Amino acid sequence: xxxxxxxxxxxxxAFFGLYFLPVGHARFDGAVLEALHLAKWYARxxxxxxxxxxxxxxxxxxxxxxxNAVMKYFGPKAPKWLSYSVASVSGTILAVCSCTVLxxxxxxxxxxAGLGPAIAFLYSGPxxxxxxxxxxxRVLGFPLGLARAVGAIAFxxxxxxxxxxxxxxxxxxxxxxxxxIFLGADDRPDRPLWQVxxxxxxxxxxxxxxxxxxxxxxxxxxxxxxxxxxIVTALFAALxxxxxxRFFKVKLAYIVMAAVPAAVLAFALPQYPVATFAAGSxxxxxxxxxxxxxxxxxxxxxxxxxxxxxxxxxxGVLAAxxxxxxxxxxxxxxxxxxxIQALVGDSPQALLSVLGHPNAVAPGWLTFLWPLWTNLFAxxxxxxxxxxxxxxxxxxxxxxxxxxxQGPALALLLAGPALSLPSMLVxxxxxxxxxxxxxxxxxxxxxxxxxxxxxxxxx
Amino acid sequence: MKKIQILGTGCxxxxxxxxxxxxxxxxxxxxAQIEKVEKIVDIMKFGVMSTPALVVDGVxxxxxxxxxxxxxxxxxx
Numbered sequence: 124x125x126x127x128x129x130x131x132x133x134x135x136x137a138f139f140g141l142y143f144l145p146v147g148h149a150r151f152d153g154a155v156l157e158a159l160h161l162a163k164w165y166a167r168x169x170x171x172x173x174x175x176x177x178x179x180x181x182x183x184x185x186x187x188x189x190x191n192a193v194m195k196y197f198g199p200k201a202p203k204w205l206s207y208s209v210a211s212v213s214g215t216i217l218a219v220c221s222c223t224v225l226x227x228x229x230x231x232x233x234x235x236a237g238l239g240p241a242i243a244f245l246y247s248g249p250x251x252x253x254x255x256x257x258x259x260x261r262v263l264g265f266p267l268g269l270a271r272a273v274g275a276i277a278f279x280x281x282x283x284x285x286x287x288x289x290x291x292x293x294x295x296x297x298x299x300x301x302x303x304i305f306l307g308a309d310d311r312p313d314r315p316l317w318q319v320x321x322x323x324x325x326x327x328x329x330x331x332x333x334x335x336x337x338x339x340x341x342x343x344x345x346x347x348x349x350x351x352x353x354i355v356t357a358l359f360a361a362l363x364x365x366x367x368x369r370f371f372k373v374k375l376a377y378i379v380m381a382a383v384p385a386a387v388l389a390f391a392l393p394q395y396p397v398a399t400f401a402a403g404s405x406x407x408x409x410x411x412x413x414x415x416x417x418x419x420x421x422x423x424x425x426x427x428x429x430x431x432x433x434x435x436x437x438x439g440v441l442a443a444x445x446x447x448x449x450x451x452x453x454x455x456x457x458x459x460x461x462x463i464q465a466l467v468g469d470s471p472q473a474l475l476s477v478l479g480h481p482n483a484v485a486p487g488w489l490t491f492l493w494p495l496w497t498n499l500f501a502x503x504x505x506x507x508x509x510x511x512x513x514x515x516x517x518x519x520x521x522x523x524x525x526x527x528x529q530g531p532a533l534a535l536l537l538a539g540p541a542l543s544l545p546s547m548l549v550x551x552x553x554x555x556x557x558x559x560x561x562x563x564x565x566x567x568x569x570x571x572x573x574x575x576x577x578x579x580x581x582x
Numbered sequence: 583m584k585k586i587q588i589l590g591t592g593c594x595x596x597x598x599x600x601x602x603x604x605x606x607x608x609x610x611x612x613x614a615q616i617e618k619v620e621k622i623v624d625i626m627k628f629g630v631m632s633t634p635a636l637v638v639d640g641v642x643x644x645x646x647x648x649x650x651x652x653x654x655x656x657x658x659x
Contacts, residue, residue, distance in 0.1 A: 157609055184632055194631055197631070225591060226590075226591065226622065226625055226626075226630070226631065226632065226633045227631055228624045229623075229625070229631060230626065230630065230631030230632075231628050231631070234626075234629055234631070235631070257628070318628055427594060427595070430594070431594055480620075527650070552621075552622065552623055553622060553623065
């Protein structure tokens with residue numbers, strides 16, 4: 124009976140939604156178009172060259188990086204400085220999937236190195252996983268990508284240490300009775316480190332050089348690299364082929380066959396390197412069917428990430444386009460740019476015009492407090508809001524294009540992915556309300572401060 | 583009768599491990615009860631750090647990996 128009632132409610136909602144659908148209003152129609160424009164822009168600019176290799180790399184991390192090797196630094200007996208440093212950076216290779224972060228966090232807290240390193244890992248993990256860094260740097264620009272990675276790593280240690288000091292007494296009591304953790308037997312065949320390193324090096328090379336941006340000047344080293352980027356990318360692809368042949372025992376004939384379509388396209392359509400890149404990726408995917416168990420694992424993991432992340436990202440992009448417009452348009456999203464500028468813009472002028480004083484000069488105290496307010500607002504919103512994996516990137520792109528300042532953007536990036544209302548509830552069930560609130564407050568304060576500093580640096 | 587527990591917060595990998603465990607039990611033709619453990623605090627009680635994890639009769643057999651149905655069958659034998 125209850126179920127039927129829910130269906131009825133759903134139908135009612137759909138009916139009223141359609142009945143009052145604002146089709147025909149210029150702003151609404153424009154926003155719908157913007158959503159499609161933005162989706163097209165992403166499909167053209169960011170999927171093939173950036174996301175596709177990133178999925179392959181994330182999948183390879185899942186197969187070849189031994190969690191256990193990293194985990195021993197989180198044990199109760201590991202030196203503390205080591206636990207902190209490993210916790211702050213290991214998100215790059217451990218936290219590819221958001222669902223691995225919370226169990227790891229709980230494990231480190233209850234059984235391992237304790238509250239500080241657990242918090243450090245929880246904070247930096249979502250922000251510095253390989254997909255997040257790559258997409259942030261590509262879509263939001265290199266400075267913001269770098270600031271995000273560096274900020275997340277540095278502040279994770281600071282926040283972890285502060286949490287440890289604030290709750291020092293409890294931590295001491297807990298450390299007196301260490302518990303054993305189960306790391307799991309690892310019976311996978313050992314592969315020499317240099318082989319894995321070379322294999323990752325070739326893939327990262329492909330990712331970096333395929334995405335090499337055109338520099339402003341037309342001379343010098345960066346431009347020379349830009350001009351030769353497809354040749355360099357092809358060399359890295361050849362290196363990857365070599366790795367598959369020598370280390371993974373794929374037959375050389377298969378590798379050559381997989382490379383043929385890409386090579387043909389490279390010479391037939393040199394003006395569309397993307398076509399070559401797509402053919403090469405398809406060839407690589409096909410090759411994973413002709414290797415051993417590791418290649419099968421690799422394919423499954425990469426495919427798993429693609430399946431999990433692409434639909435979310437697609438919806439995130441559509442929403443960002445609808446609400447905020449696309450990069451080529453001016454103020455075409457459903458949310459007026461003025462509102463965004465009035466809340467998180469570079470200067471308080473927009474706020475004054477919203478309040479009805481477009482020509483007024485902002486008083487000194489307002490100008491002085493403005494960065495504090497915008498960054499605080501961005502941090503708190505980011506901390507409460509839930510961003511599905513990676514959707515923070517298109518949404519921020521939209522906000523930046525609508526006039527959000529760089530500082531508040533960083534504040535949102537630092538507070539956003541680490542926290543959300545749902546994740547706070549889970550953290551609360553592990554840590555209890557006192558520690559959770561302290562953690563949230565520290566994150567908001569840190570994100571605000573780093574946003575203010577970044578705002579001053581880039582200006 | 584064996585008791586199999588799958589520890590995981592509900593991510594795609596955990597669901598895959600659950601399905602594989604079901605397949606393994608079916609193909610081995612043994613009687614077993616398969617149970618999901620999804621609450622993070624309950625998972626922590628097992629002392630596992632990486633999910634998904636497989637527990638048979640209260641003993642942790644694997645953590646952080648999706649075992650294939652054949653692997654699970656060997657563990658059940």
